[in-house]
Amino acid sequence: MEKDLKALGIKVEKKKEFDVYLVRQDFPILHRTVRDKPLIYFDNAATTQKPKIVIDALVNYYTNLNSNIHRGVHYLSQAATTEYECARRIIKTFINAKHEEEIIYTRGATEAINLVAFSYGEAFLSEDDEVLISHMEHHSNIVPWQIICEKTGAKLKVIPIDDKGELILDEFDKLLSERTKIVSIVHISNSLGTINPIEYIIEKAHKVGAIVLVDGSQSIQHVPIDVQRLDCDFFVFSGHKIYGPTGIGVLYGKKDLLEKMPPYQGGGDMILSVSFEKTIYNVIPHKFEAGTPNIEGAIGLASAIRYVQNIGLDVIYDYEMELLNYATEKIKQIPEVKIIGNSKNKASLISFVVENVHPHDIGTLLDRDGIAVRTGHHCTEPVMRRFGIPATSRASFAFYNTFEEIDVFINSLKKIIVKFK
Numbered sequence: 001m002e003k004d005l006k007a008l009g010i011k012v013e014k015k016k017e018f019d020v021y022l023v024r025q026d027f028p029i030l031h032r033t034v035r036d037k038p039l040i041y042f043d044n045a046a047t048t049q050k051p052k053i054v055i056d057a058l059v060n061y062y063t064n065l066n067s068n069i070h071r072g073v074h075y076l077s078q079a080a081t082t083e084y085e086c087a088r089r090i091i092k093t094f095i096n097a098k099h100e101e102e103i104i105y106t107r108g109a110t111e112a113i114n115l116v117a118f119s120y121g122e123a124f125l126s127e128d129d130e131v132l133i134s135h136m137e138h139h140s141n142i143v144p145w146q147i148i149c150e151k152t153g154a155k156l157k158v159i160p161i162d163d164k165g166e167l168i169l170d171e172f173d174k175l176l177s178e179r180t181k182i183v184s185i186v187h188i189s190n191s192l193g194t195i196n197p198i199e200y201i202i203e204k205a206h207k208v209g210a211i212v213l214v215d216g217s218q219s220i221q222h223v224p225i226d227v228q229r230l231d232c233d234f235f236v237f238s239g240h241k242i243y244g245p246t247g248i249g250v251l252y253g254k255k256d257l258l259e260k261m262p263p264y265q266g267g268g269d270m271i272l273s274v275s276f277e278k279t280i281y282n283v284i285p286h287k288f289e290a291g292t293p294n295i296e297g298a299i300g301l302a303s304a305i306r307y308v309q310n311i312g313l314d315v316i317y318d319y320e321m322e323l324l325n326y327a328t329e330k331i332k333q334i335p336e337v338k339i340i341g342n343s344k345n346k347a348s349l350i351s352f353v354v355e356n357v358h359p360h361d362i363g364t365l366l367d368r369d370g371i372a373v374r375t376g377h378h379c380t381e382p383v384m385r386r387f388g389i390p391a392t393s394r395a396s397f398a399f400y401n402t403f404e405e406i407d408v409f410i411n412s413l414k415k416i417i418v419k420f421k
C-alpha cells in the first residue's frame with residue numbers, strides 16, 4: 001500500500017498514534033456484510049457510522065438515567081439534567097465558544113438554519129435588505145432564506161462558482177454592499193467537496209456590517225473549528241455527521257445576537273412565566289429550546305465528540321487527505337470518469353459522473369459489491385444545473401475507511417464501466 005501511494009507521488013507520513021484497523025474495531029456496523037460482501041461504507045457525507053461508545057451512551061441513558069430534565073427535584077431528573085448540560089459544555093469547548101449559553105440544541109443543521117432565518121430574519125430584515133448565499137448551498141441553506149425573503153421583501157443574492165467548483169471571490173466582493181445584512185455560507189460543499197475560504201468571507205462581510213452564518217454540516221467532522229477565531233456570528237452542524245446520533249444538532253450563536261432574537265417556537269422550558277396577559281421568556285439557551293428536547297441525543301453527541309477529540313481532528317484530517325489523494329489519483333486513471341468538483345482545497349469526498357452510465361446504475365451496481373455510495377443531486381440542485389448534469393455518484397470517506405476499500409471500489413467501478421460498453 002505504501003509503495004502504491006509513493007508510486008502515485010503521494011507523501012506518506014507514518015502516524016504512530018493512528019491505526020485505522022484499531023479504530024475500525026470501535027464501529028460494530030463496519031463488521032457486517034452486505035449482499036454477502038464486506039460492507040464498504042462510502043456514504044459518510046450523508047451520515048457517519050457510530051462508535052460503540054456512542055451506542056453505549058444511548059443504551060446507558062435509557063437503562064439508568066431516563067427522566068425529563070430541568071423541572072424535577074428527584075434524583076433521576078437531576079442526573080439527566082446534569083448530563084444534558086455537561087454535554088453542552090463539551091460542545092462549547094469543542095468549537096471554542098466563549099459562553100456555554102451560546103450553544104443551542106436543535107434537531108440538526110436544517111433546524112438551526114431555519115431558526116436563524118425565521119427568528120433573526122423576521123425580526124431584522126426588511127425591503128432593501130439583501131441576503132447573500134452561494135451557488136453551492138445545500139437546499140437547507142437556500143429554501144429557509146427564500147421563504148424569509150418572500151415574507152420580508154428582502155432580496156436573495158447568489159455568489160457564483162467556477163468550473164472547478166470554487167466560489168468566484170471577485171463576484172462575492174462585488175455583491176457585498178451596505179444592503180447585505182446576512183451572508184449564509186457553506187464551509188465545505190457536500191456535493192463538490194470544496195473547502196470555502198470562510199475567514200475571508202467573514203472578514204469582508206463584517207466590514208459592510210453583515211452577519212455571517214456558517215453551515216458546518218460537512219466541516220465539523222473533518223477540520224478543527226474555533227468559532228471565536230473565525231469570528232462567525234452563527235455556526236450550525238448536525239450530530240449525525242460527526243459520529244453522533246440523528247435528531248440532534250447545534251446552533252452556535254454570539255450571545256448578544258441570540259439575546260436580541262425573538263423565540264423560534266413557544267412551549268415548555270422556553271419561558272420564565274406565563275399568564276394570559278404576558279409571557280416572559282427564559283434566558284438563552286433555553287429561550288430557543290421549547291419542549292422536551294432530545295436528551296439522549298445531546299448525551300450521545302457529547303460522547304461522539306469526546307471520541308473524535310481522543311483521536312484528534314488534525315490526525316483525522318491528515319489521514320482523510322491521504323484517502324482523498326489516493327482515490328482521486330486512481331479515479332483519474334479511468335478515462336470514462338469525470339470528477340465534478342476540482343477545487344484545490346477539498347475535503348474527503350469525490351463526486352463523479354461516468355460517460356454513458358447513469359449515476360443510479362453506478363450506485364446500484366456498486367451496492368451489489370457491498371459498496372455504499374450516494375447518487376442523486378445531494379440536495380444541491382443548483383450545483384447540478386451549473387454543471388449541466390442531472391446527478392452524480394458520490395464517494396465520501398471517513399477516518400475508518402481504508403486504502404484497500406478504495407481499491408475494491410475502483411475495481412468494481414471499472415467492471416461496471418466495461419459492462420456498459
Ligand code: 7TS
Pocket residue numbers: 045046047108109110111138140141186188189190191215217218238374378379
Ligand atoms: N448542509 C449541508 C452542507 C449538508 O451536507 C447537509 C446534509 C445539510 C445542510 C442538512 O443536514 P441535516 O442533518 O439537517 O439534514 N447533507 C446530506 C447529504 O449530502 N446527503 O444526505 C444529507
